[in-house]
Amino acid sequence: MKNYKGVTTKCVHSGDLIDDKFKGATSPLYPSTSYEYLETTDDKYPRYFNTPNQLALSKKIAILENSDSALLFGSGIAAIFTSLFSFLKSGDHVLFQSSLYGGTINLVVKEFKKFNINYTFVESLEIKDFELELKTNTKIIYIESPSNPLLQVIDLKKIADLAKKNNLISIIDNTFASPINQTPIDFGIDIVLHSATKYLGGHSDILAGTVASSFSKIEKIIESSINYGGNLSDYTVWLLERSIKTLSLRVRAQNENAQKIAEYLDNNKNVDLVFYPGLKSHPQHDLSKKQMTGFGGMLSFVLKNEDKAVDFTKCLKIIKPVMSLGGVESTITSPSLTSHSKLSRDQRKKHGISDGLLRFSVGIEDYIDLENDLSQAFTNI
Numbered sequence: 001m002k003n004y005k006g007v008t009t010k011c012v013h014s015g016d017l018i019d020d021k022f023k024g025a026t027s028p029l030y031p032s033t034s035y036e037y038l039e040t041t042d043d044k045y046p047r048y049f050n051t052p053n054q055l056a057l058s059k060k061i062a063i064l065e066n067s068d069s070a071l072l073f074g075s076g077i078a079a080i081f082t083s084l085f086s087f088l089k090s091g092d093h094v095l096f097q098s099s100l101y102g103g104t105i106n107l108v109v110k111e112f113k114k115f116n117i118n119y120t121f122v123e124s125l126e127i128k129d130f131e132l133e134l135k136t137n138t139k140i141i142y143i144e145s146p147s148n149p150l151l152q153v154i155d156l157k158k159i160a161d162l163a164k165k166n167n168l169i170s171i172i173d174n175t176f177a178s179p180i181n182q183t184p185i186d187f188g189i190d191i192v193l194h195s196a197t198k199y200l201g202g203h204s205d206i207l208a209g210t211v212a213s214s215f216s217k218i219e220k221i222i223e224s225s226i227n228y229g230g231n232l233s234d235y236t237v238w239l240l241e242r243s244i245k246t247l248s249l250r251v252r253a254q255n256e257n258a259q260k261i262a263e264y265l266d267n268n269k270n271v272d273l274v275f276y277p278g279l280k281s282h283p284q285h286d287l288s289k290k291q292m293t294g295f296g297g298m299l300s301f302v303l304k305n306e307d308k309a310v311d312f313t314k315c316l317k318i319i320k321p322v323m324s325l326g327g328v329e330s331t332i333t334s335p336s337l338t339s340h341s342k343l344s345r346d347q348r349k350k351h352g353i354s355d356g357l358l359r360f361s362v363g364i365e366d367y368i369d370l371e372n373d374l375s376q377a378f379t380n381i
């Protein structure tokens with residue numbers, strides 16, 4: 001393995017699948033589901049995570065996350081479900097941060113009871129409040145930072161230390177930061193998850209998930225995963241590898257645009273609140289500076305006139321009112337109508353989602369076009 005210093009070089013070259021036969025510049029694609037078994041001890045099969053393309057891309061993810069090893073899944077939720085259920089059994093308890101991706105909350109609220117797994121959502125970001133909720137049967141602490149859609153930031157090192165002290169597994173959903181802005185393994189977090197549908201894919205055309213962790217934890221996850229299924233097709237693995245080659249360029253452009261847009265919105269009289277870790281007014285701005293190398297491309301804001309939120313998104317001409325995030329194009333969503341729509345209004349309120357909240361995934365367009373689009377929409381509502 002070559003020792004690349006820069007993260008952009010790692011994005012381009014780490015985990016390359018070398019085309020020894022024809023010396024092509026890019027990774028060849030091996031979509032085979034059948035491999036000869038004579039004269040080999042390792043049974044190659046896509047569901048066992050050991051096809052050439054899966055192994056190569058897993059290595060790239062592991063290198064970007066500073067972990068021993070990594071696995072690829074067919075969606076972010078498959079990565080989340082599998083990581084949780086590889087370690088949980090009936091009677092166990094999990095501590096969750098309260099501000100989480102809506103689909104994760106839905107998974108917990110709808111599925112855990114069926115398996116007699118208990119859980120607590122911790123509303124505070126203070127470590128002592130997590131400690132207070134620990135039970136003798138707690139197995140996992142699960143966090144998301146920055147969180148979707150409120151951009152809450154939690155102290156990774158303190159969560160990792162609390163987990164270690166109590167013999168628990170710490171898991172983070174690192175989707176919003178991407179490995180370019182945050183590598184939680186460096187702070188002692190055990191398992192790092194991504195919805196690769198977002199920044200890793202980056203072009204709004206791939207559904208995928210990743211898990212990065214130590215060799216021993218990845219072994220344990222493989223043991224369960226081969227029974228759960230949920231692998232990523234090698235065709236998509238190949239496309240995801242290509243996408244990640246530009247990850248750091250994309251994310252750095254998005255960081256830069258998002259900072260300017262957050263400042264623009266913060267100074268706009270039509271806007272009540274802006275949530276972005278790069279703003280000095282963000283409650284965890286100092287912590288974000290300590291544990292992130294960039295503040296990310298995601299922000300959210302609340303219009304002064306909450307009833308106008310949907311009209312506002314309809315007035316935008318460049319920024320698209322579409323559901324997902326992390327693509328090269330700027331998109332805006334109303335979390336209460338999309339990511340958190342499966343929750344009741346009361347549940348949403350408990351998780352801090354007002355109906356006037358808008359979540360903005362900042363793309364790589366030239367900043368001036370984005371500002372002009374926002375500004376004409378403010379004039380037109």
Ligand SMILES: *Cc1c(COP(=O)(O)O)cnc(C)c1O
Nearest residue numbers: 075076077101148175195197208
């Ligand atoms: C989208 C998302 C997920 C779920 O990922 P899918 O790829 O849609 O299954 C999980 N966590 C976060 C933070 C997300 O944004």
